[in-house]
Amino acid sequence: MNDYIHRVQYYETDQMAVVHHSNYIRWMEEARVEFLDRHGIGFVTLEARGILSPVVGVECRYRRPTHFDERIRVHVELREYTGVRLRVEYEMYNDQSGELVSTGASTHCFTNMQGRPISLQRDYPDVDAVLAAAVIPAKQKDE
């Protein structure tokens, strides 16, 4: 529930008549933005306080192709938050069929507006607390 919905646009398709793989990386960002928003720590809020969260890594597995006009439901889970680094995982589903179409992950650090690494734990304890509370460790999920 509360997953992000992306409707596939025509400009996201390629000449194989499926969505070009680079767009999934953007859907992950769209879903992450909305997820943080709902937790009261959206990008706009964070940037206003001087916090950037650059992507230091992404990965994506493509299981089934997706097509124009399909609704893709993106489920987001925070993982492995350390106070200075955050790993976010994504499951993308065809919202009509319910099929898992893709899984992905992004890893983030936190910097000030000059690009210097910062520790949320030390400098922004309220943001740190929200993230720490939202994390679902992989272990806990498996049990």
Add this chain to the structure above:
Amino acid sequence: MNDYIHRVQYYETDQMAVVHHSNYIRWMEEARVEFLDRHGIGFVTLEARGILSPVVGVECRYRRPTHFDERIRVHVELREYTGVRLRVEYEMYNDQSGELVSTGASTHCFTNMQGRPISLQRDYPDVDAVLAAAVIPAKQKDE
């Protein structure tokens, strides 16, 4: 000669198996960037001096479809430069067949880094002189 060459990328195609129309707007920017560079007033140079040139209008006519892997030659001409506003026109050709595939135009104003309109004529006479000299009026072209 000295036209800009863009090689069509796979991610620029759509499910009609031709280039999606939005990409031509980006090719016009690519060609404009290189054109200004060659005239010594590239974006990096201008921004370092505090000059931005936002786009206030674009237009594009699509005459023939373009395809993955084709080389597109973009011919750039400056038009109607007034000291505070610039119109740039573009002709895009399939570089192999020589066919005209598209024509376009972009209109620009000039602002400082805070987005306030500026007059190049008054504040940056050297940049103004380069642009004024590079303009090819439509009339002159027809003769």
Add this chain to the structure above:
Amino acid sequence: MNDYIHRVQYYETDQMAVVHHSNYIRWMEEARVEFLDRHGIGFVTLEARGILSPVVGVECRYRRPTHFDERIRVHVELREYTGVRLRVEYEMYNDQSGELVSTGASTHCFTNMQGRPISLQRDYPDVDAVLAAAVIPAKQKDE
């Protein structure tokens, strides 16, 4: 009412900290897709019947910059439908402030899946009727 809403994504911004102008061309497509869907003649329906509607021209005026996370409301009106050609006009508003941020237009022809021009009036009278009924001529609007 029933206008299309686009939420501005982070990947649509550029280093001027505003939306890159090429993205508005894509928003126009997003809104056009939804508009035709609501009229029962969406892209998927049309392509299933063998009808493509390539873009033969676009234009866009940028009146005010738009920013990450803003909600843009796109109002669509069909204009000048001739049975073989369609002009669509767009007004884009900041949905919070109500300010007009951009106006645009796209012109379309209709082809079969092999790219041959077709006349909707002759070959697809039901689609033709829907488009003809949805057109709001510029004159009528002004009165």
Add this chain to the structure above:
Amino acid sequence: MNDYIHRVQYYETDQMAVVHHSNYIRWMEEARVEFLDRHGIGFVTLEARGILSPVVGVECRYRRPTHFDERIRVHVELREYTGVRLRVEYEMYNDQSGELVSTGASTHCFTNMQGRPISLQRDYPDVDAVLAAAVIPAKQKDE
């Protein structure tokens, strides 16, 4: 040598004034396209013979930000080719400073035009031979 050069475009930057991370996935494709071209098995050649090579996975590590107008040199190496699956690895450098800015990888299968998996080894032995010969195993590299 023979690495692919990508010049960073303005539309690839975001409001952090660096390249948006999704674009590196596209640069990897640009470099892969050119690499295969130089080996005589470019996308156009392969598609003409009925071979598609969908991406089944991508990953990218961002080590240093990249900026508008920089030239990025992308070094491509084929890895772990099995006849039905291929892993490609990428190193991206700032071409002026020589600094490594990013590393990435993409994994591909091979299908016919209907999306059915095929074995190059069995069905296209000449393409198979080119790929097999171009592979640089990770072990060999380390020695």
